[in-house]
Each structure stands twice: as structure tokens, then as C-alpha cells.
Amino acid sequence: MAASDQVVVAGKQLETLSINTIRTLAIDAVQQANSGHPGAPMGLAPAAYCLWQEFLRYDPADPTWMNRDRFVLSNGHASMLLYALLYLAEVRQVDEKGNVSKDLAVPLDQIKHFRQLESCTPGHPESHLTSGVEVTTGPLGQGVGNSLGMAIAGKWQAASFNRPGFEIFDFNVYVFCSDGDLMEGIGGEAASLAGHLKLSNLCWIYDHNSVTLDGPADWSFSEDVATRFIGYGWNVTRVADANDLEMIARALETFQKTGDRPTLIILDSHIGYGSPHKQDTNAAHGEPLGEEEVKLVKKFYGWPEEAKFLVPDGVRENFRDGIGRRGRELRAKWAKLFADYSHQYPELAERLHHMQRHELPAGWDKNLPTFPADAKGVATRDSSGKVLNALAQNIPWLIGGSADLATSNKTTLKFEGAGDFQAGSYAGRNLHFGVREHVMGASVNGMAVSNVRAFGATFFNFSDYMRPSMRLAALMEIPSVFVFTHDSIGLGEDGPTHQPIEQLASLRAMPNMMVLRPGDANEVVEAWKVIAELRHSPATLVLTRQAIPTLDRTRYAAASGVAKGAYVLADAPGGKPELILMGTGSELSLCVDAYEKLKAEGIRARVVSMPCWEIFERQDAAYKQSVLPSDVTARVSVEMAATFGWERYVGVKGRSIGMHRFGASAPIKDLLKYFGFTLDKVLADAHAVLGK
Numbered sequence: 001m002a003a004s005d006q007v008v009v010a011g012k013q014l015e016t017l018s019i020n021t022i023r024t025l026a027i028d029a030v031q032q033a034n035s036g037h038p039g040a041p042m043g044l045a046p047a048a049y050c051l052w053q054e055f056l057r058y059d060p061a062d063p064t065w066m067n068r069d070r071f072v073l074s075n076g077h078a079s080m081l082l083y084a085l086l087y088l089a090e091v092r093q094v095d096e097k098g099n100v101s102k103d104l105a106v107p108l109d110q111i112k113h114f115r116q117l118e119s120c121t122p123g124h125p126e127s128h129l130t131s132g133v134e135v136t137t138g139p140l141g142q143g144v145g146n147s148l149g150m151a152i153a154g155k156w157q158a159a160s161f162n163r164p165g166f167e168i169f170d171f172n173v174y175v176f177c178s179d180g181d182l183m184e185g186i187g188g189e190a191a192s193l194a195g196h197l198k199l200s201n202l203c204w205i206y207d208h209n210s211v212t213l214d215g216p217a218d219w220s221f222s223e224d225v226a227t228r229f230i231g232y233g234w235n236v237t238r239v240a241d242a243n244d245l246e247m248i249a250r251a252l253e254t255f256q257k258t259g260d261r262p263t264l265i266i267l268d269s270h271i272g273y274g275s276p277h278k279q280d281t282n283a284a285h286g287e288p289l290g291e292e293e294v295k296l297v298k299k300f301y302g303w304p305e306e307a308k309f310l311v312p313d314g315v316r317e318n319f320r321d322g323i324g325r326r327g328r329e330l331r332a333k334w335a336k337l338f339a340d341y342s343h344q345y346p347e348l349a350e351r352l353h354h355m356q357r358h359e360l361p362a363g364w365d366k367n368l369p370t371f372p373a374d375a376k377g378v379a380t381r382d383s384s385g386k387v388l389n390a391l392a393q394n395i396p397w398l399i400g401g402s403a404d405l406a407t408s409n410k411t412t413l414k415f416e417g418a419g420d421f422q423a424g425s426y427a428g429r430n431l432h433f434g435v436r437e438h439v440m441g442a443s444v445n446g447m448a449v450s451n452v453r454a455f456g457a458t459f460f461n462f463s464d465y466m467r468p469s470m471r472l473a474a475l476m477e478i479p480s481v482f483v484f485t486h487d488s489i490g491l492g493e494d495g496p497t498h499q500p501i502e503q504l505a506s507l508r509a510m511p512n513m514m515v516l517r518p519g520d521a522n523e524v525v526e527a528w529k530v531i532a533e534l535r536h537s538p539a540t541l542v543l544t545r546q547a548i549p550t551l552d553r554t555r556y557a558a559a560s561g562v563a564k565g566a567y568v569l570a571d572a573p574g575g576k577p578e579l580i581l582m583g584t585g586s587e588l589s590l591c592v593d594a595y596e597k598l599k600a601e602g603i604r605a606r607v608v609s610m611p612c613w614e615i616f617e618r619q620d621a622a623y624k625q626s627v628l629p630s631d632v633t634a635r636v637s638v639e640m641a642a643t644f645g646w647e648r649y650v651g652v653k654g655r656s657i658g659m660h661r662f663g664a665s666a667p668i669k670d671l672l673k674y675f676g677f678t679l680d681k682v683l684a685d686a687h688a689v690l691g692k
């Protein structure tokens with residue numbers, strides 16, 4: 001045997017050793033936790049190894065590098081695969097301020113604490129907990145959905161920031177996904193839109209292992225995935241053996257050479273591949289292998305049977321020599337390029353710096369409109385459209401769109417140069433999601449984690465179609481913006497299929513979701529200001545279709561009170577009310593009208609505007625007490641939605657005027673009367689709670 005052959009053999013052995021290290025770390029962690037999925041990491045370890053070692057342009061020493069390739073584990077149940085990779089590649093931890101530390105993001109000790117309280121290795125990857133985890137995954141389909149937004153962000157940043165000789169952005173988005181990801185509707189939405197947009201920077205690697213949790217995948221999944229994706233306009237390639245590193249590498253090269261379409265790599269694998277039970281589809285699936293099976297598998301891998309969490313000599317060095325060195329060199333080269341770029345284009349470089357730090361540019365709130373008092377008023381969707389257009393001119397990286405309702409949502413960016421994001425015009429700032437609410441939500445999240453400020457819009461009732469993504473935005477602590485119009489029965493004739501009832505209450509129940517329902521045009525301005533400054537929370541902005549009065553702010557308190565979530569809008573003499581009226585959105589002016597009437601009757605009423613409960617709850621006790629004094633128990637809330645939750649504020653002696661059934665199809669005038677959103681009703685309840 002020639003000397004060079006020996007080196008090759010040693011290289012192959014080291015590869016196998018490294019791959020089996022990933023596998024056995026997953027097996028041991030799942031076994032120790034006595035829960036989790038070892039099968040998918042075992043099957044996907046070779047593809048992961050090949051991708052990370054040879055292709056991923058990623059420097060473990062700086063997981064915040066803005067042009068890094070993204071790796072998304074959409075089949076989040078395979079979390080141990082990702083943790084093993086982060087550990088072996090020695091990805092560094094990033095602190096809350098965005099600074100990279102010397103510590104490992106996932107030390108071995110944390111792998112030993114897989115799925116334990118306060119570990120950074122939870123059951124499914126959580127991006128706000130673990131550096132190097134790009135997005136939180138677990139609910140199947142979300143990761144592939146996020147990847148669409150990340151790829152959009154990549155194309156948008158390339159088109160907006162690259163200059164001749166300066167390819168500052170050319171990152172790729174690699175995704176591992178499973179049968180479940182492709183069965184979920186959102187997976188189809190994402191693939192359809194990615195194909196339409198010709199996102200050539202997007203590569204999904206599909207773990208085609210023919211099995212899901214209940215049994216063989218073909219119990220419920222027998223379509224021809226390849227043909228489906230070809231129909232979407234994707235480049236589809238197949239690797240017949242998930243252990244074949246050469247063919248995996250070839251497929252990834254094909255992706256890199258494909259400049260006009262996204263790529264799907266179908267990886268034929270067996271769950272628990274490489275284990276002695278590879279024919280038995282239920283072995284090594286969604287549960288620990290069991291001590292005996294662990295030993296058998298280790299024996300099969302040529303592993304010491306008793307060893308746990310073993311990382312053989314040479315494996316970490318192998319990763320250092322692979323992704324470590326390659327990543328370091330790539331980033332160093334980029335850093336030099338970026339230094340020259342910063343010199344030549346200081347303004348663009350500064351923008352990128354702000355984006356990276358999630359900061360707003362100087363003057364971000366200039367030229368925002370103010371609205372004069374007007375009894376007829378303006379729909380909050382209209383005032384919002386004006387504010388959004390002003391904000392977007394001040395914040396050049398604020399982009400977004402609607403799920404085919406931009407004209408109704410008033411979310412079109414109309415200023416010169418705003419443009420449309422389409423294949424071939426990737427610098428456009430108006431996104432067209434089509435009728436795909438769910439993936440709109442997920443891709444807004446994907447953009448938000450890629451340093452772009454993004455919004456998505458539809459009718460409020462259809463928030464139900466994107467709620468899983470909204471929930472993940474809240475969990476990930478990212479500032480996605482969700483704009484909803486047609487916020488109540490006030491939308492009128494479209495009827496109960498389109499009239500939200502319980503959506504406000506349900507989104508208010510979601511931790512960390514800022515639900516804002518501004519009560520007039522000037523509250524809309526303030527709400528957008530609050531939203532712009534959010535860094536760790538998503539926002540749900542809830543707007544009317546119908547015109548509502550613009551309140552006279554010389555007579556009532558300034559709308560800047562929105563920043564505190566709730567504020568006293570109109571007060572009793574000396575700030576000593578006997579009655580509190582509270583409302584949000586279109587019902588605020590009804591409270592004000594009632595207040596004026598009651599005042600004329602000599603009743604000392606106060607009106608509290610409550611556009612955002614979540615923010616109000618974050619105020620100190622003294623402020624809350626000053627707005628809602630506990631000794632004033634005569635309280636009435638008015639909101640055209642389910643009253644669920646209002647009891648917290650109206651108390652046992654108060655009353656809530658709201659919706660207790662689905663709405664109806666009729667002109668708004670008739671609906672308001674029918675459902676009791678009238679001055680008479682508010683006055684009657686006010687008198688009732690006062691006992692007068």
C-alpha cells in the first residue's frame with residue numbers, strides 16, 4: 001500500500017469516527033435523559049458531517065458573522081444532532097449584548113444535561129437559549145418556513161448592499177427536514193413561494209427515511225415528493241444512500257452550481273441507519289434505545305460498549321481542521337473585504353452595523369404624521385398605512401408585505417424606490433406572500449433573525465392561520481411585526497367567517513406577544529413607535545377597517561400614554577373618579593362619548609385607554625394603581641371582542657360589554673345596534689355598576 005493511500009484510509013477512518021461520535025453522543029444523551037429521538041441524528045449524521053465540514057461557510061469563532069451560511073434543523077426533534085455539531089465544531093457562546101465569548105455554546109457537560117431544567121440543550125432547539133441555534137424548531141414545518149424568510153433576507157441584503165467588487169452577502173440557507181416538515185401545509189406554502197421567487201440560496205435536505213412516529217410513512221404519505229417539488233420550480237436531486245458521503249457532497253455541489261432555483265436533496269435513509277436494526281423501522285425511533293440496544297449499537301460501530309459521551313482523540317481536532325479552519329479563513333477574507341467596503345461605503349456599512357445590533361438609525365421617528373381632531377375620523381388601517389410609509393423611509397431595512405390583502409391592509413410601501421420583491425428584483429421592499437398566511441408568519445420570523453425588520457399583514461381573523469409562527473416569534477424573543485386589519489364585527493358585511501371574536505383574548509394570553517389595539521389615529525402613531533423600538537418581543541397590531549374619530553388631544557390626554565400600555569385619557573375633577581370606563585380601538589371613542597354624557601349628569605367618570613395589556617402589566621405597581629385605583633370598583637369595559645380576560649380589570653363589581661357569540665353579516669350600523677355597542681348601552685351599564 002502506498003503511503004498516500006494510508007493517509008486516505010486514515011482520513012476515512014477519522015470521518016467515520018467523527019460521524020459515529022455524533023451518533024453516540026446523541027444516543028447517550030437521549031438514553032441519559034430517558035427521552036428524545038436518537039433515530040434521526042443517527043441517520044443524518046453523515047450528511048451533517050459532510051455539510052458542516054466541507055460546505056457550510058461558518059466560523060465557529062463567530063456565530064454572529066452576518067454573511068455566515070445558515071443551518072436550520074427543521075426536524076427539531078433531532079436536536080441532539082445539532083447540539084453534537086455545535087459542541088464538536090466548538091461554536092462559541094454569544095452574550096445578551098451580541099458579544100462573542102470564549103466559552104462554548106454547548107459544552108459537553110450540557111450534552112450530559114440534555115433536556116434538563118435550565119440547560120442550554122432543551123428537548124427541541126431554542127434559539128434564544130443556545131448560541132448557534134439559528135431558529136427555534138420543534139413544531140414541524142416551522143423551520144422550513146423560517147428558511148424561506150432567511151433566504152429572502154439573504155437575497156434582499158445581497159441586492160441592497162452588494163456593490164461591484166464587494167459581494168458582502170452571498171450566504172446560503174441549508175435546512176434539514178423530515179417527512180413531517182413536508183407533510184405540513186406550511187412546508188408546501190414555503191416550497192411554493194421559494195420556487196416562485198427562484199431562491200437559489202436555499203437548500204433543503206430531506207431525510208426520506210420512510211417512517212414517522214406512528215409507523216411507516218406510507219400509512220399516510222405516498223405522494224411523489226420529487227415531482228411535487230419539480231412542479232414548484234425546484235431543482236431536485238437524490239442521494240440513494242444517506243451514508244454515501246461522496247454522493248452527498250456531489251448533491252451539495254449541484255446545489256451550489258444551481259443559480260436559478262432552490263434545491264431539494266432527497267436523502268434516502270433508514271431511521272437509526274447504521275444500527276444493527278436498520279430494517280426494523282420502529283427501532284431507534286422516537287424513544288431511547290434502551291441500555292441493551294445501546295450496547296449492541298455501539299458494538300456495531302466498533303465503539304467501547306461501556307463508554308458514555310466518548311469523544312475519541314482526534315475528533316475535535318478533525319473539526320478544528322475542517323469547519324474550524326475553513327470558517328476562520330473565509331471570515332477573515334470577508335472581514336478584509338468588509339473593511340474596504342466600510343471605507344468606500346460608510347453609510348451602508350453603518351446601516352449594517354445598526355441591523356446587526358438591532359438598533360434604530362438616527363432620525364427613525366422623523367416626519368411621522370400627526371392627526372388633527374376629527375369627529376368622523378379615519379380608519380386605523382389608513383392611519384397605520386401612513387405611519388408605516390413614513391417609518392419605512394426612515395428605517396431602510398424595514399420590509400414586508402401582505403398575504404394578498406395589501407390593498408385592504410394598507411401596508412403597501414408606496415414611496416419612490418420601495419419596489420416589489422420578485423425573482424430578479426430582490427431589492428424590492430414590498431413582499432408578496434400570496435394567500436399563504438402561515439408561511440408569511442414563519443418567514444417574517446426568518447427575516448427577523450437575519451437582521452431585517454420585517455412585517456406581515458392580513459385580516460385579524462386569519463391570525464389563526466399563522467398563530468403557530470406568531471407563538472414561535474414570542475418564544476424566540478424576536479421583534480417580528482404582525483399587522484392585522486378588519487379587527488372586529490365592525491368590518492360589517494363579510495360576516496362571522498371574517499369577524500374576529502376570540503383572537504384578541506387568545507393573543508393576549510400568549511406570553512411576550514405585544515398586542516396593540518390603538519384607539520385613534522394618534523394612538524396608531526404611538527403604537528408604531530412602540531413597535532419600532534421592540535427588540536425582544538413580537539408585536540400584533542390590530543386595526544380597524546372602519547373610520548373612527550380622531551380624539552381632540554387638547555381636550556384629552558396625549559396619545560404618548562400608549563407607551564405605558566394603558567393611560568388615563570379623560571379624568572374626573574381632581575383625579576378622583578367614582579367610575580372607570582375602559583376601552584381599546586374603535587370602542588375608545590364610545591367610552592369618551594359616554595364620559596361626556598355622564599359628566600353632564602354630574603357623574604365623576606374616568607376613561608382609561610388600554611391599547612396594550614402586556615405593556616401595562618410591565619409597569620410598576622404605583623403606575624398601575626394611578627391608572628386603575630383599586631378603591632374605584634365601578635368599572636365598565638367596552639370592546640367588540642370576547643370579554644375573556646377583562647374581568648382582571650373590571651373586577652367582580654364591574655361589567656364588560658363585548659361579544660358573546662359569533663358575529664353576523666350586516667352593515668356595521670345594524671351590527672353595532674344589534675350587539676349593543678351603543679352609547680345607551682354603555683350609559684346603562686355605567687349607571688348599573690354605580691347603582692344609580
Ligand SMILES: Cc1ncc(C[n+]2csc(CCOP(=O)(O)OP(=O)(O)O)c2C)c(N)n1
Nearest residue numbers: 040077138139140178179180181211212213
Ligand atoms: C406540528 C407538529 N406535529 C406533531 C409533532 C410531533 N412529532 C414529532 S416527530 C413527528 C413525526 C416524525 O416523523 P418524521 O417527520 O418523518 O421524522 P423522523 O421520525 O423520521 O425523524 C411528530 C408527529 C411535531 N413535532 N410537530
Ligand SMILES: [Mg+2]
Nearest residue numbers: 179209211212
Ligand atoms: Mg421520517
